[in-house]
Amino acid sequence: MKNFLYDSRLTEKNKLEFEQRGWTVVDLKINADLINKALKGVREMKLISLKKDYKVRRIYYDHLFNKNIAAIELPFNQDICPQIIKIFFSEAKIGSLVRSLMNWDNPCCDLARLFCMGNYKYRGNWHRDYSTNLEEIHLDSNSRNIVLVGINLLPQKGFRILKKEFEFGGTNSIIPNMAIDKAIRKFPFPLSPPKNSYYEMNAEIGTALIFDPLIIHQGSNYKERFDFHMKFYDSKNPKEKKNYYQDFSVIDILHENYKLDFDYLKNKCNIPIDKRSTLLRRFNTSVDYRTCLRRLLKVKFLKNHHSYKLLKSQGWEVDFLSNTIFQN
Numbered sequence: 001m002k003n004f005l006y007d008s009r010l011t012e013k014n015k016l017e018f019e020q021r022g023w024t025v026v027d028l029k030i031n032a033d034l035i036n037k038a039l040k041g042v043r044e045m046k047l048i049s050l051k052k053d054y055k056v057r058r059i060y061y062d063h064l065f066n067k068n069i070a071a072i073e074l075p076f077n078q079d080i081c082p083q084i085i086k087i088f089f090s091e092a093k094i095g096s097l098v099r100s101l102m103n104w105d106n107p108c109c110d111l112a113r114l115f116c117m118g119n120y121k122y123r124g125n126w127h128r129d130y131s132t133n134l135e136e137i138h139l140d141s142n143s144r145n146i147v148l149v150g151i152n153l154l155p156q157k158g159f160r161i162l163k164k165e166f167e168f169g170g171t172n173s174i175i176p177n178m179a180i181d182k183a184i185r186k187f188p189f190p191l192s193p194p195k196n197s198y199y200e201m202n203a204e205i206g207t208a209l210i211f212d213p214l215i216i217h218q219g220s221n222y223k224e225r226f227d228f229h230m231k232f233y234d235s236k237n238p239k240e241k242k243n244y245y246q247d248f249s250v251i252d253i254l255h256e257n258y259k260l261d262f263d264y265l266k267n268k269c270n271i272p273i274d275k276r277s278t279l280l281r282r283f284n285t286s287v288d289y290r291t292c293l294r295r296l297l298k299v300k301f302l303k304n305h306h307s308y309k310l311l312k313s314q315g316w317e318v319d320f321l322s323n324t325i326f327q328n
């Protein structure tokens, strides 16, 4: 018998959806006033990160006149985390959700970032957060030892995840072997599989998207976003650290009192330290975002590549309009 109370926000439908298709959206049952205040809080975090030059950030597409910060790493650090976000987490009880869904005793967060991209359309590459055991894809997703939780402070529209039947080893697979799986994940431009092969999220404000990161997925949005992105595992160490306002453990660098050591974070933890692109690159990104002109040659080159022919034979196409104002 596990030592926790079942979280009633998690319905039978949520459990079944997660087990079988690898994702579900749970209503956090937080009142609208607190969500609004938390939204103000994350906007403030973005400003503080610029003012204090809190360098642990990701920039996906740096524009000419806009340092387009896509994400802030280590968001619970005392240098950046406002009181209202602490209150929000004490109400959101994410640990309780993870415990009830996964039947874990000690969910521990070992990755946390705040996605905070400005008003740009964005689409990443299809990927898995780990890929060591593809033959396990068709097991129930609640048997995994890793789970991802996204906490939506704005509506989250666009995130895509492949249906299990189209996955590696599925009855309708568009990833028939490891070579194709690798080719998809390594392809240096966003791809679109057939429309009926994936789910596309349309999650409301104040919800948590819980998903199985072994299943291939693609980050995507159409406008400004604010969502916390957190990865959990079941820690066997009862002495793991905890932030007083959270009901789950965290690894050392995610504790609010962690003293930032940029070299350590970059070299040992793979946490990026942001750096602006060159002027020329930023100019190209901004022009391409509005015109699609810069990508014509690149896409022409990629389409001639051997790996693309392989992918196309399975229904994967270059998503030509991704990361532009025309993205659909």
Ligand SMILES: [Fe+2]
Pocket: 127, 128, 129, 213, 217
């Ligand atoms: Fe991912």
